[in-house]
Amino acid sequence: MRSAIPSHRGSRFLIAAAFPLLLSFSHVTSAQVIHDYSVTLEPGLKRMSVEARFASKERQIAARARDANDVLIEARDCDTGKKIRVRGRHLVSPAAGFRCLRYTIDLQRAARNERRNASLSAENFIVSPAVWLWRPELDESTSIRVHFNLPDEIRVSVPWPEESRNTFLLGRSPESANATVVFGRFEYHELSVPQATLRVSLVKSDTAMNTDTILSWLAATATDITLAYGRFPNPSPQIVVLPAGVRGRTDRSFRTGSTKAVRFGRVVRDGGESVELFVNHSAPLEKFLLDWTATHEFSHLMLPYVSRKQKWISEGFAQYYQNILLARSGAYEPAHAWQKLYNGLERGRKSRPELSPNGAAAGNFRDGLMKVYWSGAALALLADMQLREQSDGAESLDLALDRLQACCLPATEVWTGPELMARLDSMVSSPVFMPLYRQYANTAGFPDVSNALEQLGVHITNGKVELHNDAKLAAIRSSMTKMDPQTARWRQRLAVN
Ligand SMILES: [Zn+2]
Known part of the structure; x- marks a missing residue:
């Protein structure tokens, strides 16, 4: 069933799905x-x-x-x-x-x-x-x-691109984990965002769920992702929303035991890309709208699956974007986004200082997790700043990722960190990614962002961020988190309705 798209969503969210569906099978033409x-x-x-x-x-x-x-x-x-x-x-x-x-x-x-x-x-x-x-x-x-061939009223949800009703095309893909396939009577909705149709399955537990809340939150979050470069990175991903009580082996993380709207999320790439979100069905929409989990998971789709050895790159890019995009959508004030970025970068800097990012990712150290999550965010921030500065604002991380999506996503192979860096450099006029990777990937410690923050006008006093507009690169900082007024107004209306 195609879901009724909330009428308050505005016309630009109603882009037809025919074009993205063609795109989603583009890799098949060569098969x-x-x-x-x-x-x-x-x-x-x-x-x-x-x-x-x-x-x-x-x-x-x-x-x-x-x-x-x-x-x-x-x-x-x-x-x-x-x-x-x-x-x-x-x-x-x-x-x-x-x-x-x-x-x-x-x-x-x-x-x-x-x-x-x-x-x-x-x-x-x-x-x-x-x-x-x-x-x-x-x-x-x-x-x-x-x-x-399904009995009456039985549905199936798979991550593979859909060719026609109940017919799917499974191609080569990374196998980051085992794909989830759902059978039975569950709710299925198609959510349209610019150039993508999210295939959303709401899996049932014995707790009632508020479908409108879940769909409004997913529509808002998926739209946030389009504030990077105008479209969602995968034209037709599988989205599976599960009750928070469902805990797979991967859900033993630090996010358990809370009253958060979204307890946990993960991206699975196995025959297609899917995002699984474990939600607390009793949470109100306002709480969902301020939760960063889905923004983080969706941001992962802007990169191919990067080898576990360099997972600090993919985790870091997602950490960077979740904060930047929530500012662009108006969910975070810019100062709040920079405070969250600063707090995270500090946690990363203090985490296992004797290890390099590659060393921390390879070792799977419990107390090295913040290094894995934040050193790539530092790299993303530095790359974004350098690109904007050297091109007078004509280039940015958004642009490099826009071009990466156009050439290479969804990717059928696992990429290494250096492969990704080299490819991103080929998307811009002067390389920034590989030089940063060479400088930091195998160097003990943490990428030094203090000078960058200073130039951007992100001043820190006793751990508290203040934004200064007289800094050398203050205009670049503003452009990174520039709010999209239409999205912000829409989000505001969602929150009060
Ligand atoms: Zn992640």
Whole structure:
């Protein structure tokens, strides 16, 4: 169902979705090989049967999850009817290979194995394709078309780009974690923001949720992201909103146990890009509108998936943008945004000073987390400032990321930090990213931002930020956090309605 877009949203948020949908399949035009999967769910959702027709003979296919074998009931060659043997996570052809496979999955058991389902209502459940999608390796020129045959009133939510109703195209992508696929009766809405349609699934628990609150917050936050360069970085991401009680293994972080509107969020890149948000359904809209979690997670989509070894870059860029964008949308006063940036940069500076950013990211130290989260924010700030200064305002981090999106996103591969830096430098007239990376990535300590803050007119007295307009680069500082009046007015109206 296409959601009714709140009428107070204003006409510029109603850009048609046809153009972005074309864009989302642009990577497929180069694909010559398509495997066809037809997935049928039984009424009652106890079992799922899959018929996989391959473009050529396959000798073996695999499932990603270690326990995939536990929920596989049987697999047969469609042509010969012969049973296919399982070896660990592989289905192996006895002879020259198979062109078609039919296999059955114990969906109920798979759903029981997924611990997040314990907190969901019986109407919907999550089962990752890592458990049920047995498939060949994909390269740049290979995709899998997956068509779902669903019982009445049953929906499916997947991260893969949608080709037509219930038909999706899964291409090569990073595998940052196991994708979430939701089956059952849950709410589905499509939210339009400039040049993107967010495919939003609201997963049900036994606690009632306020759909309007959730959708207004997501629309506002997704719009904030478009204040970087005029559009959302992924034309059709999967957004999954889950009740905060659902806690995966990744949710043992510092954000638990609070009354925050958004308890936790994460980006998963596995066959497509998705953002999962764990929310407190009883929080009022005002609280959602001041929460930074979704802005942070959506900001991640402005970069490709960066190797864990340099995750400080992607975390830092997201930290920088969440504060800058919340100022641009009017949610934060500029001084508040700079205070938050300064506080974070200070936490980063004090965190494990004997380690370099690369060292902190590689070691996974509990007390090195702030270094990982903030050294990349320092790099983003310095790069943004230098770009604006050397180009007299013609270039910025926004512009470099705008061009990066146009050339390379959503990315099908994992990027290294240096690859990203070099590519960003190729987007601007004079390099800033690689020089900063070389200076700081493997150097113990923290990028020195004190001089930059001083020049920008961000004065610190006893830890408190004051903005001075007579500083050398004060105009650059103002342009970084320049408020978009239309978005700010819209956000204000949302908050009081
Ligand atoms: Zn993050």
